Amino acid sequence: MAKGYFVGRDNVTRISRVMQSSYIGVCSLRTTHVLDEFHPLCDKVKIIITNSFHFLLCLLEYCNMSSLATAEICDTNISHLSTGDLRILHPVFQIYGQSQAFSGTIVTVKVFEDNVLVRELLETKGEGRVLVVDGGGSMRCALVGGNLVQLAQSMGWSGIVVNGCVRDVDEINLCQVGVRALGSHPLRSNKKGFGEKHVGVYVGGSFIRDGEWLYADNDGVIVSKFELSI
Numbered sequence: 001m002a003k004g005y006f007v008g009r010d011n012v013t014r015i016s017r018v019m020q021s022s023y024i025g026v027c028s029l030r031t032t033h034v035l036d037e038f039h040p041l042c043d044k045v046k047i048i049i050t051n052s053f054h055f056l057l058c059l060l061e062y063c064n065m066s067s068l069a070t071a072e073i074c075d076t077n078i079s080h081l082s083t084g085d086l087r088i089l090h091p092v093f094q095i096y097g098q099s100q101a102f103s104g105t106i107v108t109v110k111v112f113e114d115n116v117l118v119r120e121l122l123e124t125k126g127e128g129r130v131l132v133v134d135g136g137g138s139m140r141c142a143l144v145g146g147n148l149v150q151l152a153q154s155m156g157w158s159g160i161v162v163n164g165c166v167r168d169v170d171e172i173n174l175c176q177v178g179v180r181a182l183g184s185h186p187l188r189s190n191k192k193g194f195g196e197k198h199v200g201v202y203v204g205g206s207f208i209r210d211g212e213w214l215y216a217d218n219d220g221v222i223v224s225k226f227e228l229s230i
């Protein structure tokens, strides 16, 4: 699915960004006048017209995106990047799963070649949160597979970021959960239950705390000390 981009009633300036990409534009009825500007792009940009009351619903339903684009977050939060309140993870992650853009409060788990604690956390209600699994960057087995991602989906997790590998990639890619991992590996992990939940982890070159916020899309992954608003 193409990456979505919202053009709201007060966001006409964002049209230029839409024109430079293959994003989907979502217009509220109050912005139908901007359709003229979209017209030459119609084969490239899908336009969904809705009233302003329902635009957010349509945004999520049709565009399958988080409410904030990571590029936009960076452009508008330079000062927070310099203080470290906002951190951009190194671009080391592969993208899996249907949900190409996702965000949520972070739950952390630190393991090494053992995914018992990962399952334990995914068995709890996700409530739109994102599980960050620090697997120490191991390239020797998979910490998450199709069953665990299906579990995450049914429990309401919005995403899983793995500093390590996944497997059952074809199954994961059918799930409506955003998944990021260093790569894929066919071997399953140990099942001894070693590791720590809710501890600070070092993933993608950044220190990440349980309870911080994560925003991911096709451009990258950002962690914020605070929830970012539209």
Ligand SMILES: O=C([O-])CC(=O)C(=O)O
Residues within 6 Å of the ligand: 115, 142, 143, 144, 145, 146, 147, 148, 149, 167, 168, 188, 189
């Ligand atoms: O069982 C595992 O260790 C990982 C896996 O394959 C799955 O979640 O489907």
Ligand SMILES: [Mg+2]
Residues within 6 Å of the ligand: 145, 146, 147, 168
């Ligand atoms: Mg499996």
